[in-house]
Amino acid sequence: MDRAATAERIAALIAPFNKKGVAITDASTFSGDLEFDSLTVMDFVAAIEDEFDIIISMNQQAEIETWGQLVDAVVKLQG
Amino acid sequence: MTDLFDKFQPIIDMRAALLASGVEDPFSLVMERVLSPTVAVCNGRETILLGTYNYMGMTFDPDVIAAGKQALDDFGAGTTGSRVLNGTYAGHRAVEQALCDFYAMDHAMVFSTGYQANLGIISTIAGKGDYIVLDIDSHASIWDGCKMGDAEVVPFKHNDIEAMEKRLKRIPEGAGKLVVLEGVYSMLGDIAPLKEMIAVAKANGAMVLVDEAHSMGFIGPNGRGVAEDQGVLDDVDFVIGTFSKSVGTVGGFCVSNHPKFEIMRLVCRPYVFTASLPPSVVATAATSIRKLMDGADKRAHLWENSRTLHRGLKERGFQLGTETPQSAIIAVIMPDLERGAAMWEALLKEGLYVNLARPPATPANMTLLRCSLCAEHSAEQVQTIIGMFERAGKAVGII
Numbered sequence: 444m445d446r447a448a449t450a451e452r453i454a455a456l457i458a459p460f461n462k463k464g465v466a467i468t469d470a471s472t473f474s475g476d477l478e479f480d481s482l483t484v485m486d487f488v489a490a491i492e493d494e495f496d497i498i499i500s501m502n503q504q505a506e507i508e509t510w511g512q513l514v515d516a517v518v519k520l521q522g
Numbered sequence: 523m524t525d526l527f528d529k530f531q532p533i534i535d536m537r538a539a540l541l542a543s544g545v546e547d548p549f550s551l552v553m554e555r556v557l558s559p560t561v562a563v564c565n566g567r568e569t570i571l572l573g574t575y576n577y578m579g580m581t582f583d584p585d586v587i588a589a590g591k592q593a594l595d596d597f598g599a600g601t602t603g604s605r606v607l608n609g610t611y612a613g614h615r616a617v618e619q620a621l622c623d624f625y626a627m628d629h630a631m632v633f634s635t636g637y638q639a640n641l642g643i644i645s646t647i648a649g650k651g652d653y654i655v656l657d658i659d660s661h662a663s664i665w666d667g668c669k670m671g672d673a674e675v676v677p678f679k680h681n682d683i684e685a686m687e688k689r690l691k692r693i694p695e696g697a698g699k700l701v702v703l704e705g706v707y708s709m710l711g712d713i714a715p716l717k718e719m720i721a722v723a724k725a726n727g728a729m730v731l732v733d734e735a736h737s738m739g740f741i742g743p744n745g746r747g748v749a750e751d752q753g754v755l756d757d758v759d760f761v762i763g764t765f766s767k768s769v770g771t772v773g774g775f776c777v778s779n780h781p782k783f784e785i786m787r788l789v790c791r792p793y794v795f796t797a798s799l800p801p802s803v804v805a806t807a808a809t810s811i812r813k814l815m816d817g818a819d820k821r822a823h824l825w826e827n828s829r830t831l832h833r834g835l836k837e838r839g840f841q842l843g844t845e846t847p848q849s850a851i852i853a854v855i856m857p858d859l860e861r862g863a864a865m866w867e868a869l870l871k872e873g874l875y876v877n878l879a880r881p882p883a884t885p886a887n888m889t890l891l892r893c894s895l896c897a898e899h900s901a902e903q904v905q906t907i908i909g910m911f912e913r914a915g916k917a918v919g920i921i
Contacts (some may be wrong), residue, residue, distance in 0.1 A: 482886065485658055489679065497694045500653075501668070501675040 469511030548878040573877035579898030580770030589809040590802040597801035601875030609798030629783040636764030637663040639774030644791035645671035652698035690726040699728035710843030711851030731760040739768030741901040743780035820897040834908035839921040862889035868914035876914040
């Protein structure tokens, strides 16, 4: 799946977690711009894992700070 | 110069705001005298202890104390050495034998604390390229063990069998897998569906580690924990436990039937690079563990206490962490940290000590008053405790 299609599918998943309706760009950060706490991160990651049938380990999550990095990681994890 | 302490400012501010409200500091209480497993003197006032994890009340058992005194006389105050150098005394071997007998397992390895047992075993057995699949509500020592090792760490939603199974099935073929579970989760006092979860773990080729810190001594027909109670102890590869709860002293351990388990003594850094437990501590632990094997009457009384307190608090309108009593921990859910701290202080003034648990240690950012019962709490004490909760709850406006 190409990057745009992957980004679109993740965008559909983030809606329920983006309570303030923050406009998302590749540079948007989860902890800063989106104000995700650890519980929100867990639920959001689980939703992505189930959608794409992948694992995003805690080790990999530690490297992901922005929306762009997340999309790149999911593209890569799909192989 | 950047002050390295700037990162702690949010918690410094939160604490200052709490204390500014005039409430007594819930995190610096001093036990001035300890009269029994269930009563201490705090701020000059006799206080019932309901937050000590001293489930079986072994801290003042006469045989346990006598064994400790004898070991102090015979072996001195400390070993001043690692278990693999000069720190293994006859007592250390004896307590490991007591654990093998208690669990009916082949191997037991004693650490200086329960924290180090999880830290050491988890970080050592799961290495680079392996996967650790663990419950999101796991204890800090489990998380720190994951962080210290090189394995890929994959959490799943608390007690969610399907979420665990999905993650196990996504792990690349050929990778080593360790599933980490707890028998009793200490924040809410709920138990895990170990029978189902361990079956799923085994079907997916994972080894299983279960932390039974909060169940040893009173859950299961022989007090071996939740896995024994659910009939699946034989399928557990590693049981982690502690001496600082039912056993009544300090220390941690891992028991296992793995044929190569003894190599852990040479490769597990939190075991090798620390001084061993003092002779008095291992002597008290060994005596206590052997007495816990015959604790059926005490176990029955502890369960009675747990059921009575759960029912009493529920009837009075408190919101509890579990619908039914599942362990010796009853968690009372507070609306927020301010009222939780006010309730904690009101209970202390009534003469009752409970644990105040707050985020981030708690699931879902809850503030909890955590009560842990003891087999030595009398039926009268439990009724007194319920009365104290009722008065304090009304005074603070929680019920």
